[in-house]
Amino acid sequence: MTKQTTVRLPEELANQAEAVARVRAVSVNALIVESLASEIQRVRADKDFTARARKLLDRDKELLERLAR
Secondary structure, eight states: OOOOOOOOOOOOHHHHHHHHHHHHTTTTTHHHHHHHHHHHHHHHHHHHHHHHHHHHHHHHHHHHHHHHH
């Protein structure tokens, strides 16, 4: 299953993405999907990022529990 979304890119970045995609013989969509997956994998391995994410999730969970009372 896929989800369609719109991404607005600065013109220069879009041009560079098109050029990279052409050279690699892939679509710009495939390039963006691959790049985003790579970035997500990178931040998951970042201990500082995961600690901050966990802290935010814990805070949000606490807030939702208070609101549910």
